[in-house]
Amino acid sequence: MTAKRVVAPYVLILPSFVLAALIVIWPVNELAQIASHSVNRFGQLRDFVGMANFRALLDDPNFIASLWRTGIWTLGVVGGAIICSVPVALVLNEDFYGRDLARVIVMLPWAVSLTMTAIVWRWALSGESGMLNSALIEFGIIDSNIQWLAEASTAFPMQILIGILVTIPFTVTIILGGLSSIPDDLYEAAALEGAGRWEQFRHITLPLIAPFLNIALVLNTIYVFNSFPIIWAMTQGGPANSTDILVTYLYKVGFRLGKLGEASAVSLVMFGILLIFTLIYVRLTTARGARA
Amino acid sequence: MHVKKLRKNTFFSLKGVMLAGIGSLALSAGANAGTVRVTVAEYSAKTGPYFEQVAKDFEAANPGIKIQFEVVPWDNLLQKLTTDISANANADLSIIGTRWLVDFVEQGIAEPLDSYLTPEVKGRFIETFLTPSVMNGKTYGLPIAASARAMYYNKDLFQKAGISEPPKTWAELEANAKKITALGNGVYGFGLQGKEVETDVYFYYGMWSFGGDIVKDGKSGLDSKAAIEAASLYKRLIDEGATQPGVTSYAREDVQNLFKQGKVGMMMTAPFLANQIRDEAPNLKYGVAPIPKGPSGDQGTYGVTDSVIMFQNSKNKAEAFKFLDFLFQPKQRIKFTVNEGFLPVTKAEAEDKYFAENADLKVFTSLLPIARFAPVIAGWEEVADVTTSALQRIYLGNGQIEPTLKDAASKANAILKK
The missing domain is CATH 3.40.190.10 (Periplasmic binding protein-like II)
Structure with missing residues (x-):
């Protein structure tokens, strides 16, 4: 009986484990193979070199800079998107004339390929013939063209803004799901007790959508951390690597410079960071779940 | 290509x-x-x-x-x-x-x-x-x-600025570019590429004219006198407003677009721009001339x-x-x-x-x-990448010309040694 108890759970999780092994562990193992060998530019393994590829990364100031920039990028985009999405979702949750249309409009950017969006913005931000400069001059906000993509100090904030813009639809959808699950009588009861709109938001809405915000936080972090098209299409991480994040750095090292060993090492580092993040998240949510 | x-x-x-x-x-x-x-x-x-x-x-x-x-x-x-x-x-x-x-x-x-x-x-x-x-x-x-590459120039802009023929030397190019920029109205003299693939090549046109080499005797020529002179020239063109502003946001295609829109007076690029002008801007009056020569008559183009x-x-x-x-x-x-x-x-x-x-x-x-x-060396793409980053720092004014080029040359030499 007890022996059965010990074996049964493992048998039951075996199928999921095999599946996970196929789609996660096998590629990671391949990456580790490449990362620990000297590799020619066509991915053919040569000598075993241990941690040399990782050491080469640590010696590259561009890698360290990209690592930090990835942090700013992820924090900026995910944080910005959530802060912007909550009010948008609240408005869209109200019953007003034309709400369906408004919802469609907010969701539309989601339907457009990320790369297309980034390219359109690349044109819009062009210094001499871009729409943004024309519009700002028209409104008298600036009097000479700003070269948005010429320097990281203007390019990177713009990229974060665009990142926020394209992340909003998905985040709004998740939050809307949360909002629609809150029963109206809670608000009616609160209103009877004299709670204002802010208090209602603070003490009813926010706690009840918290699990949904958590999901948005985790999924967005994973997507944004790995997001390639916006930065690549607009600046390719330039000028002088000043807008590189880890993915664009990885692409350059791997496919432009042909150093597949170092590129695999970067990708293992990225895998590690996301793994740690996910573990912390799972830990936090299960701890809270246990308490509740 | x-x-x-x-x-x-x-x-x-x-x-x-x-x-x-x-x-x-x-x-x-x-x-x-x-x-x-x-x-x-x-x-x-x-x-x-x-x-x-x-x-x-x-x-x-x-x-x-x-x-x-x-x-x-x-x-x-x-x-x-x-x-x-x-x-x-x-x-x-x-x-x-x-x-x-x-x-x-x-x-x-x-x-x-x-x-x-x-x-x-x-x-x-x-x-x-x-x-x-x-x-x-x-x-x-x-x-x-x-x-191969040659210089395209906009005949209308040249005429408006009172220039009769395309520049034969970089000194003439500088003078002409300033005259064209002085026309105002969002028009600039020299289209300078500062982003993406071949940013380094755009710099070599100048470097070769000053007598430099990309690689000489297995060593990078980026810290040579010619490279420093060429970089100083390009940086001066940027500072004088002789180029379009914000060069580091212009890939070659972007500079070509400016040329097609009649917004830059001169640029270096390949024969295919003529086809694009034929299809997209048939009314543009342009001419093609050799890459200008340096002070001692050196000249080079990219094949x-x-x-x-x-x-x-x-x-x-x-x-x-x-x-x-x-x-x-x-x-x-x-x-x-x-x-x-x-x-x-x-x-x-x-x-x-x-x-x-x-x-x-x-x-x-x-x-x-x-x-x-392009020199037949393993790791050429990496050398190009190092060069491009160094140039972008110089164009942006984030790095002094000589130390930045010296640093890039030592990185390039390390790659060449492998």
Whole structure:
């Protein structure tokens, strides 16, 4: 009986484990193979070199800079998107004339390929013939063209803004799901007790959508951390690597410079960071779940 | 040759990354004896239809051999080849940038063509363009596309600024550029590229004119007097407003667009800009002139070829070469070169009326004797990357010219030593 108890759970999780092994562990193992060998530019393994590829990364100031920039990028985009999405979702949750249309409009950017969006913005931000400069001059906000993509100090904030813009639809959808699950009588009861709109938001809405915000936080972090098209299409991480994040750095090292060993090492580092993040998240949510 | 249609390429690049794996699996399964798979770069919207037609004509003339094309955007080509080769799913033939050839040869991936090349086929090519594909005495590739660079100038802007003829020296170029910028109205004298592929090449035009070399005796020429003088000149042009503002946000295509819109007076680029002007800005009055000379009369332009190589692991080598023979016959060649706006690579093309009587193209071909090709060194892309970053820092004013170039040179030397 007890022996059965010990074996049964493992048998039951075996199928999921095999599946996970196929789609996660096998590629990671391949990456580790490449990362620990000297590799020619066509991915053919040569000598075993241990941690040399990782050491080469640590010696590259561009890698360290990209690592930090990835942090700013992820924090900026995910944080910005959530802060912007909550009010948008609240408005869209109200019953007003034309709400369906408004919802469609907010969701539309989601339907457009990320790369297309980034390219359109690349044109819009062009210094001499871009729409943004024309519009700002028209409104008298600036009097000479700003070269948005010429320097990281203007390019990177713009990229974060665009990142926020394209992340909003998905985040709004998740939050809307949360909002629609809150029963109206809670608000009616609160209103009877004299709670204002802010208090209602603070003490009813926010706690009840918290699990949904958590999901948005985790999924967005994973997507944004790995997001390639916006930065690549607009600046390719330039000028002088000043807008590189880890993915664009990885692409350059791997496919432009042909150093597949170092590129695999970067990708293992990225895998590690996301793994740690996910573990912390799972830990936090299960701890809270246990308490509740 | 990076005739990249940016919009399209960047659009495809992501898809390419994701599909490369799946695509190569499917294709390798479908390939069998009698089918020759060819990976080609998409130079323009005309490339795909052109090769489709070639395949049809070839199959009609050679029953039993099937040709399968994979058209890949230029930006993605090296990445696709890398993925394919590492998965052992590469095609039989592929177009590559000739400057990548050294890696392909060193790793034993490219097959020498000498045993197939008859003197007749070899004799079809113009020597200058075949040489870059020859390594260690063996021919590894046949040049399929060639270009050199010259200076385009806007005749209307020159007239408005009271300039009678294109500059012959960089000093004249500087003076002219300032005059054109002084016209105001969002018009600038010299279009300077400061972003993405070939940013380094745009700098070499100046460096060569001051007598510099990219690599000399196995060492980088980036810290030479010529490089410093050229960088100082470019930086001065930027500071004087003689170039368009924000150069580091301009890829070559962006500068070309400014030229087509009549917003810059001069720029250096390849013959294909003439085709684009013909199609997109037919009213633009422009001329083509040689790259200006430096103070002591030095001058240089950039020559580029793309080659078709055969893979060492191909199972249909005889059929593949039969196809190459067909591809390099005058009928196919002329159509391709006219479509894409390249320079003729075979003698028969050069004699064709279209090329022999084209004044713009004559300027380009006249520059061939001073054309320099990318040095055949492993790690060239990395050197280019180091150079581009250094230049961007100088253009932005984030780095002093001399120390930045010295630092870049020592990095380049470390790469060259490997």
